[in-house]
Amino acid sequence: MADAATAVAATEMTVEMVKASQLGMKALGAGIAVGLTGIGTGLAEMAIGSAAVGATAENKDVFGLVLLLTVIPETIVIFGLVVGLLLLF
Amino acid sequence: MAEVRAGPAPYIYVCTRMRVRKAKLLPREEYVRMLNMGLSEITRSIEETQYKKEIDELAPSFHGIDLIELALSWNLAKEYQSIQKITPGSLKDLTRAYLRKWDIQNVLTILRGKLHGEKPGKIREVLIPAGELDKQILDKLIEEQTPERIIEGLKGKGVYPLLSRSFEAGVKEDFLPRVENALYKQFYADLISMAQSGIKGGRQFMDYITLDIDITNIRNMFRFRADPSAGEMSDAVVPGGTISPQLIQRIMAIKDRNEFIDALIPSVKVRDLRELLETLREEKSVREIEIDLIKVQLSEMESMSKMNPFSIHPILAYLEMKKYEIFNLRALARGKESNLPPERIRGYLVM
Numbered sequence: 001m002a003d004a005a006t007a008v009a010a011t012e013m014t015v016e017m018v019k020a021s022q023l024g025m026k027a028l029g030a031g032i033a034v035g036l037t038g039i040g041t042g043l044a045e046m047a048i049g050s051a052a053v054g055a056t057a058e059n060k061d062v063f064g065l066v067l068l069l070t071v072i073p074e075t076i077v078i079f080g081l082v083v084g085l086l087l088l089f
Numbered sequence: 090m091a092e093v094r095a096g097p098a099p100y101i102y103v104c105t106r107m108r109v110r111k112a113k114l115l116p117r118e119e120y121v122r123m124l125n126m127g128l129s130e131i132t133r134s135i136e137e138t139q140y141k142k143e144i145d146e147l148a149p150s151f152h153g154i155d156l157i158e159l160a161l162s163w164n165l166a167k168e169y170q171s172i173q174k175i176t177p178g179s180l181k182d183l184t185r186a187y188l189r190k191w192d193i194q195n196v197l198t199i200l201r202g203k204l205h206g207e208k209p210g211k212i213r214e215v216l217i218p219a220g221e222l223d224k225q226i227l228d229k230l231i232e233e234q235t236p237e238r239i240i241e242g243l244k245g246k247g248v249y250p251l252l253s254r255s256f257e258a259g260v261k262e263d264f265l266p267r268v269e270n271a272l273y274k275q276f277y278a279d280l281i282s283m284a285q286s287g288i289k290g291g292r293q294f295m296d297y298i299t300l301d302i303d304i305t306n307i308r309n310m311f312r313f314r315a316d317p318s319a320g321e322m323s324d325a326v327v328p329g330g331t332i333s334p335q336l337i338q339r340i341m342a343i344k345d346r347n348e349f350i351d352a353l354i355p356s357v358k359v360r361d362l363r364e365l366l367e368t369l370r371e372e373k374s375v376r377e378i379e380i381d382l383i384k385v386q387l388s389e390m391e392s393m394s395k396m397n398p399f400s401i402h403p404i405l406a407y408l409e410m411k412k413y414e415i416f417n418l419r420a421l422a423r424g425k426e427s428n429l430p431p432e433r434i435r436g437y438l439v440m
Contacts, residue, residue, distance in 0.1 A: 050098040054105030058113075
């Protein structure tokens with residue numbers, strides 16, 4: 001009987017434990033948000049960057065324009081970062 | 090060393106470069122403007138475009154039509170060589186295979202020139218060292234005195250076995266047309282076997298080969314119909330297109346033009362080509378038909394390159410369009426040299 005009472009007490013979570021767990025989940029969510037958007041940005045920039053380098057190799061005048069086009073997918077990772085920061089703070 | 094896998098990036102890079110180069114090709118308005126110019130004005134005008142380097146380099150030694158001819162050939166060869174350098178992986182193999190067409194053309198030009206007693210300098214002007222045979226090999230072949238020596242000089246190259254076999258049969262009147270047909274048939278058979286070998290991008294390459302073979306066969310059909318004494322159509326038919334050689338043989342026997350076109354249209358898959366064939370019911374000269382067929386081929390290649398933007402299609406579309414830009418400028422220069430009226434020269438331009 002005493003053993004059963006000890007086991008129940010061990011599975012019950014304290015308030016500190018719940019808070020720590022919530023913080024952990026938030027950190028995990030923030031990490032996923034930044035990580036996945038980073039991958040998305042990378043994939044998008046791979047295609048745009050290759051095309052940008054190709055276009056610049058043929059016509060140097062377009063460098064400024066293609067640089068701008070290449071960084072447009074950066075917005076995706078910035079959204080991820082914002083979501084991550086909102087989760088954490 | 091482990092192969093570095095770069096994904097689609099190199100394809101995107103090369104195809105974008107081809108698109109930019111295609112955008113730099115001379116527009117229709119430029120040809121129309123050149124039609125009203127003299128030879129020296131045309132030289133100055135093309136010097137302001139991407140031909141500047143070649144014109145500047147050759148201007149001290151050549152002038153007039155020779156300068157333009159040589160500058161155009163050099164530019165085309167340089168362009169083709171540079172494309173072979175920048176294309177990645179299987180695209181390089183496919184581009185090289187396609188450019189072997191120039192080997193056939195160069196060898197036949199040298200043989201034809203030698204048989205007609207042309208000077209080496211004159212033959213050199215029209216050669217495009219874009220395929221397996223580079224400038225050094227072609228220069229060596231030009232200096233050879235007899236066809237036997239020229240063919241010997243090709244030992245180990247792709248065109249050698251067929252040429253030597255045909256040559257052993259004897260140099261007769263029809264040696265060159267016969268060998269030309271055989272070489273092109275072998276060229277297309279090699280392309281088809283390469284496209285079907287499981288190479289990456291082979292399916293798209295096959296689409297291009299089919300279109301090219303169809304256009305070649307249709308052009309030959311109209312040529313042979315206009316001049317039945319030109320030889321046997323069966324020798325010139327290239328197998329592998331959507332129109333089967335048996336069908337071509339059968340419909341070539343049809344004398345009435347309308348019936349001939351009615352029999353031909355159902356086997357043609359390309360819509361623009363079918364529409365063009367409809368317009369050919371009216372009598373047109375072979376040259377006009379050829380120009381119309383080239384236009385359809387170029388527009389079809391353009392739409393193929395839009396459907397498959399990162400494949401062999403944008404590269405092939407640019408290569409073909411560049412080839413016809415050179416043809417146009419040559420036709421313009423030659424026309425002006427021969428004092429032909431602008432309307433007559435216009436008929437030779439693909440624009």
